[in-house]
Amino acid sequence: MRHSSLVAFAMAVLAATPALAHTGAGTVSGFASGFGHPIGGLDHLLAMVAVGILASQQGGKSVWLLPLSFVGMMIVGGILGIANVALPFVELGIVGSVIVLGAVIALGKHLPTGAAMALVGLFAVFHGHAHGTEMPATASGIEYGIGFAVATAALHAIGLGLGMSVKKLAEKAAPVAVRAGGGAIAAAGVFLLAA
Template sequence: MRYTARTALAVAAFSVLPQLAFAHTGVGAVHGFDAGFAHPMGGLDHLLAMVTVGVFAFQLGGRALWAVPLSFVALMAVGGALGVGGIDLPFVELGIALSVVVLGAVVALGLKAPLALAMGLAGFFALFHGHAHGTEMPMDASGLTYGLGFISATALLHVAGLGLGMAIGRFGETHGTRYVRGAGAAVALAGLGLVTGIL
């Protein structure tokens, strides 16, 4: 419970900071936040990847509980700024789909990656997710509020993933681990469906 509260507060606090990266000006602040918040929630690829980041952080435990989600949020903000600024990033859709496969596989295999590697992996894929958010920003939206919207939604999805991991973990050391890894395998399979266009 101590880690859950600490993680939720850290993610919520950090979610406010990356809005400073957005320089796009526009109108419709409320519309911008709503559109930004809805974007990660409206795509299966974003949902699966972001929740799985939380589950992955839960598996690693310790400082990873907050560091892995925060690295995703931070690099997603960078990717979003690139997208808003019209700076191209190659293979965005493939990168997003592969993030679901790789993150799901990492959870399925129960890999105990070093913290720096786990943060780098999450941050790398976050660039693609952020770029997609940035390039799909509505023309009449405020860049600041749109960015705050998708960052807030992402933070909530990470917290949901942490909560899911903790809830499954209550089944015990053996069964809980098995169920968490099974969930990762299901996510990886869904990712393969996204890569191949089946989903």
Template sequence: MFSKISRFSAALAVCVLAPSLAFAHTGTGQTIGFAHGFTHPVSGLDHVLAMILVGVLACQLGGRALWLVPTTFVSVMAIGGALGMMGISVPFVEAGIAFSVIVLGAVVALDIRAPLAIAAGVVGLFAVFHGHAHGSEMPAAAGGVAYAAGFMLATATLHIAGIALGYLLAKMSERQGSIVMRSAGGTAALAGIGLFTGLI
């Protein structure tokens, strides 16, 4: 499993870093864009929880899901980001983001082993909301491609952190790892309810 994680991490890094490196020195707009794009996903609890949960879910499912679930999220999120940058409205964005934390946390807590197509479809749906939020909040001075590369890289990094967390928990004893995993998922789902209701 570790070699699969390494291959996934390397492939994802190449895909995401290539455009960011190309735009890293082309001017103020692009540089500012990448920095703002990278910090946007990691500056909100809702985004951080959802991204890490996607990685944990991918690790729980294993097999092709290990790379396909996070890749689906990042790819569809880019589409949502483009919609946000173009000012195209998507309904219930904030509610959708909070709901993503609730659902993904519950899936991890209950250890639901959904078929790969369903898991990818669910994370893809949630990715639209997260991407739209990133895109619609792009600073006016930022370069669009660099900004997108930034939030895609940050998201991929959080997915990898979630996969690593899932892997570490799987290395614990079966009982301990399961308890910690379910507790973490349940706590995240509760945090999602707090986000949804405005308590957090």
């Protein structure tokens, strides 16, 4: 896929989603529903794309370790949600992830890999808990879980692609463009918090 096509696809996905994924409306079951949950709301979508952008900005091993940390800890959060283990401030943690990850990208500071993994892992628990809590008893937990993990990985890949494309397009302009994107993600998170 060409760089402009990837950017156009990502923008279309962003424009086509409702404001939040946590409406509680509709039937949720199986792989398709699990896959649809992370891309069904702007809060999840922005945070997961931000993880990919942050991973590309960090570079090196972070390109793989940050997305893997997020998906792994999201699964832990999903199991907690399915098991009805209470987790306070889930929605605040989700919108907070959009704000904080966007701000970290915007600031352009390189974090130690372990710190970056811990940061995305912490936020992933909130996202996973929301996915697990919203899975109905009639859904296949494994299929649903695979669906939301695959969608999350795809959103990370989109973020990685966007971040890497920007770097390739203009090495000198890339840090400013990526940081501006992070600022836009953080601003969207503030908007979500206010809504």
